[in-house]
């Protein structure tokens with residue numbers, strides 16, 4: 001029986017068409033308030049199977065029963081599905097580019113006292129937002145940074161947000177930070193390396209679901225790195241349209257190393273394809289929004305997605 005179940009559920013050729021899996025997602029959405037509708041099925045199934053194998057469960061149906069009887073299992077599943085891997089200055093070259101080319105452009109586009117707003121969407125344990133704040137403090141000076149910079153760090157994972165808010169990291173976590181910056185922005189305590197408390201207070205940490213919550217507003221730099229890869233093309237489109245609303249006219253979107261916006265003409269103009277930095281497209285008309293949101297029009301344009309994800313990650 002177990003082997004039969006294994007054959008019927010764990011060998012999957014057509015992930016979109018697995019009714020047992022869809023029923024499980026439906027249960028999670030309606031009974032547990034965990035909505036994975038917009039996530040890529042192939043990635044999602046891999047993560048679920050990883051979790052199921054670790055507790056010796058072979059079918060989605062049995063796993064659903066297990067989730068019903070073991071409330072703590074949901075947390076373990078969330079940990080497996082929402083991959084929180086991150087680090088300071090992840091993809092160092094791209095961050096160098098941000099420091100030398102993008103941050104100076106943002107500062108130059110503003111009056112001396114004008115606020116600068118930054119959003120790390122899918123911030124995991126916070127390394128990304130602290131990395132950007134360090135670069136802004138380096139460019140503006142700490143005093144001016146404290147006066148002008150407001151940051152938002154959001155994630156759907158409550159535990160990750162909690163960790164990010166602490167701003168405390170282990171010796172292993174801080175390995176990617178250049179020593180001179182480590183010395184300037186962190187205090188070494190018994191608990192670990194604690195980020196500059198005053199600067200940390202410029203960050204608002206919020207639980208936020210990119211797929212359904214309203215976006216932040218008037219953002220100058222939006223980092224959404226290594227998050228869109230988990231979503232299907234329709235969900236990516238709707239998230240990117242929200243990002244367009246969130247961004248100010250002279251502003252930038254910073255994606256992960258393996259992500260890129262394909263339909264750049266309508267919505268985002270590439271500034272550096274190498275480093276996945278885009279500027280907000282300035283002349284977006286109402287009909288452009290409608291064609292981006294409408295998946296049939298997107299398909300008619302010959303594309304399946306406005307974000308390009310390498311085959312091996314699909």
Ligand SMILES: C[S@@+](CC[C@H](N)C(=O)[O-])C[C@H]1O[C@@H](n2cnc3c(N)ncnc32)[C@H](O)[C@@H]1O
Pocket residue numbers: 082083084085086087090121122123124125128154155156157160208209210211224225226227230256
């Ligand atoms: C691989 S981490 C990326 C962390 C960081 N941006 C980086 O590139 O190092 C992906 C993050 O996206 C978050 N995430 C997944 N789905 C999300 C959603 N619907 N809304 C907001 N965040 C989400 C996960 O919880 C996780 O923290």
